Amino acid sequence: MFLTYRRFRRCPCVQLITTCLVLSAVMVCWEQLDANVVSHVKSYSFRYLVNSFSSMNRSLTIPRExxxxxxxxxxxxxxxxxxxxxxxxxxxxxxxxxxxxxxxxxxxxxxxxxxxxxxxxxxxxxxxxxxxxxxxxxxxxxxxxxxxxxxxxxxxxxxxxxxxxxxxxxxxxxxxxxxxxxxxxxxxxxxxxxxxxxxxxxxxxxxxxxxxxxxxxxxxxxxxxxxxxxxxxxxxxxxxxxxxxxxxxxxxxxxxxxxxxxxxxxxxxxxxxxxxxxxxxxxxxxxxxxxxxxxxxxxxxxxxxxxxHAYFSGEGKAPYHPCIYNQMMTSHGHVEDIYELWKTVIDLRVKQKTSGLFSRLYCTAMKIALLCRPQFFNTYPCKAAFL
Incomplete structure (x- = not known):
C-alpha cells in the first residue's frame, strides 16, 4: 500500500517524476532562494571573512564640490x-x-x-x-x-x-x-x-x-x-x-x-x-x-x-505590558495608540507594580513569554527578557 524506499528504487519512472517535481519547485522558487539565501551567504562571507570596506570608502569618496x-x-x-x-x-x-x-x-x-x-x-x-x-x-x-x-x-x-x-x-x-x-x-x-x-x-x-x-x-x-x-x-x-x-x-x-x-x-x-x-x-x-x-x-x-541595545525597536511594535514599559526605549509603528500608550507608561503605578523581588521574577517570566516568540523577532530580542 505504501511506497517503500526499495520499491521507489525499483521504479525509474517514479524516480524521474519525483526528480522533475523537485527541480520544478526549485526553478519556481529560485529567485526568492537567491534573494533570501544566496545573497545572505555572500553577505555574511564578505562581512565576517573579508571584513574590509576600505575599497568602498575610496569608491564613494568624491570631491567636496x-x-x-x-x-x-x-x-x-x-x-x-x-x-x-x-x-x-x-x-x-x-x-x-x-x-x-x-x-x-x-x-x-x-x-x-x-x-x-x-x-x-x-x-x-x-x-x-x-x-x-x-x-x-x-x-x-x-x-x-x-x-x-x-x-x-x-x-x-x-x-x-x-x-x-x-x-x-x-x-x-x-x-x-x-x-x-x-x-x-x-x-x-x-x-x-x-x-x-x-x-x-x-x-x-x-x-x-x-x-x-x-x-x-x-x-x-x-x-x-x-x-x-x-x-x-x-x-x-x-x-x-x-x-x-x-x-x-x-x-x-x-x-x-x-x-x-x-x-x-x-x-x-x-x-x-x-x-x-x-x-x-x-x-x-x-x-x-x-x-x-x-x-x-x-x-x-x-x-x-x-x-x-535590546530595548531599541526595529520595524516591529513592542508588546503592550507594564513589564515591557519598565525598560522600553523605543517602539515602532504607533500612530492612533500613541496618546493612550504615553498615558500608560508615565503612570507611576506602572513602576510600583514592577518593583520588588517577586515583581521582577514575574516580569522576567512575562518577558520570556512575550519576547521569546518568532513573531517578535523584529521588536526586542529574546535576550531582552533576561536584562
Whole structure:
C-alpha cells in the first residue's frame, strides 16, 4: 500500500517524476532562494571573512564640490536660535512627511513635549521635525498647483504656532531620505553643535522619554565618546530585486554586504560622532537613498561601530505590558495608540507594580513569554527578557 524506499528504487519512472517535481519547485522558487539565501551567504562571507570596506570608502569618496549638491538646498523653514543659550542633553530630529500634521501633533502632546521633559525630567531636550518640500508639477492644472502652495502655507502656520519645523527645498519622498538625514547633521553642526546627544526617529515611533533621558544622563556622566546605539543590522545584503522599494543596483553599490548600521526607526549617537558624521557627508556620494545604510557608510568611514541595545525597536511594535514599559526605549509603528500608550507608561503605578523581588521574577517570566516568540523577532530580542 505504501511506497517503500526499495520499491521507489525499483521504479525509474517514479524516480524521474519525483526528480522533475523537485527541480520544478526549485526553478519556481529560485529567485526568492537567491534573494533570501544566496545573497545572505555572500553577505555574511564578505562581512565576517573579508571584513574590509576600505575599497568602498575610496569608491564613494568624491570631491567636496560634488558632495555639496546633496546639502546645498535653501531652507524653507528654519530656527537657527532653537538651541542658543541652553544646555541641551538631546537634539531629537523626527523625520516627517509634510502631510503628517496629526502625527506631529501627537508627538508634541506626548513623548516629544519639551515642557513636560523640562519640568518633570529636569533636562533640556529639543524636538524638531525634518521635512522636504511638497511636490508640485508645472504640467498639473492651476488649481492643483495652488493647492500645493496652500499646503506650504499651512506648514508655515503650523511652524509659526509651534516653532519646530526644519524644512529644505528638496522633494519630500522616500528616495530622498538620505538628503533628509544630511539635513539633520548639517543643521546640528551649524545650529546645535553643543548638544550632548543626537537622535533621529520616524514619526510613527514611540520614545519612552523618561527611560531614555535617565539612560543618557548616566552615559553622559561617564564622559562617553564614539557612542552609537540602536537596533543593529550586521552583514545585511543589498536588495537586488527591482520590485522592492529598497532595491539597490550593482552600479550604485557593488559590494555583497552593507557596513553595520542601526535601524532608521530610531537611534542615538553622541555629539562627537554627530560632528564626525557631518564631516563624512562632505566627501561621500549620497546617491544611495536608504538613509540608515548611508549612516552606516559614513560611520564606517570614520571608524565608528554601532552598539546593540535590546530595548531599541526595529520595524516591529513592542508588546503592550507594564513589564515591557519598565525598560522600553523605543517602539515602532504607533500612530492612533500613541496618546493612550504615553498615558500608560508615565503612570507611576506602572513602576510600583514592577518593583520588588517577586515583581521582577514575574516580569522576567512575562518577558520570556512575550519576547521569546518568532513573531517578535523584529521588536526586542529574546535576550531582552533576561536584562
Amino acid at each position: 560634488q558632495a555639496r549638491r546633496f546639502s546645498d538646498f535653501p531652507y524653507l523653514l528654519d530656527h537657527p536660535d532653537k538651541c542658543v543659550g541652553k544646555d541641551v542633553l538631546l537634539l531629537l530630529f523626527v523625520k516627517s512627511s509634510p502631510e503628517n500634521i496629526e502625527r506631529r501633533n501627537a508627538i508634541r502632546s506626548t513623548w516629544g513635549n519639551e515642557t513636560y521633559i523640562q519640568n518633570n525630567l529636569g533636562v533640556t531636550v529639543k524636538v524638531v521635525f525634518a521635512l522636504g518640500a511638497i511636490q508640485t508639477k508645472t504640467d498639473e492644472p492651476s488649481w492643483s498647483r495652488r493647492s500645493g502652495v496652500g499646503f506650504q502655507d499651512q506648514l508655515i502656520k503650523e511652524d509659526h504656532l509651534y516653532g519646530d519645523l526644519i524644512q529644505k527645498n528638496f522633494l519630500d519622498s522616500f528616495h530622498n531620505l538620505t538628503l533628509k538625514l544630511i539635513l539633520q547633521f548639517h543643521w546640528m553642526h551649524s545650529r546645535c553643535a553643543h548638544a550632548r546627544f543626537f537622535m533621529t526617529a520616524d514619526d510613527d515611533i514611540f520614545v519612552h522619554m523618561p527611560n531614555l533621558v535617565g539612560y543618557l544622563q548616566d552615559i553622559s556622566s561617564r564622559g562617553v565618546t564614539d557612542f552609537w546605539i540602536g537596533r543593529v543590522h550586521r552583514g545585511s545584503p543589498p536588495v537586488r530585486s527591482k520590485h522592492s522599494k529598497y532595491y539597490v543596483s550593482s552600479e550604485m553599490y557593488q559590494w555583497f554586504s552593507y557596513p553595520d548600521y542601526t535601524a532608521g526607526a530610531g537611534y542615538v549617537i553622541s555629539g562627537d560622532v554627530a560632528d564626525k558624521i557631518h564631516q563624512a557627508t562632505l566627501t561621500l556620494n549620497a546617491s544611495l537613498h536608504i538613509d540608515d545604510v548611508f549612516m552606516g557608510i559614513c560611520a564606517n568611514s570614520i571608524g565608528v561601530s554601532p552598539q546593540e
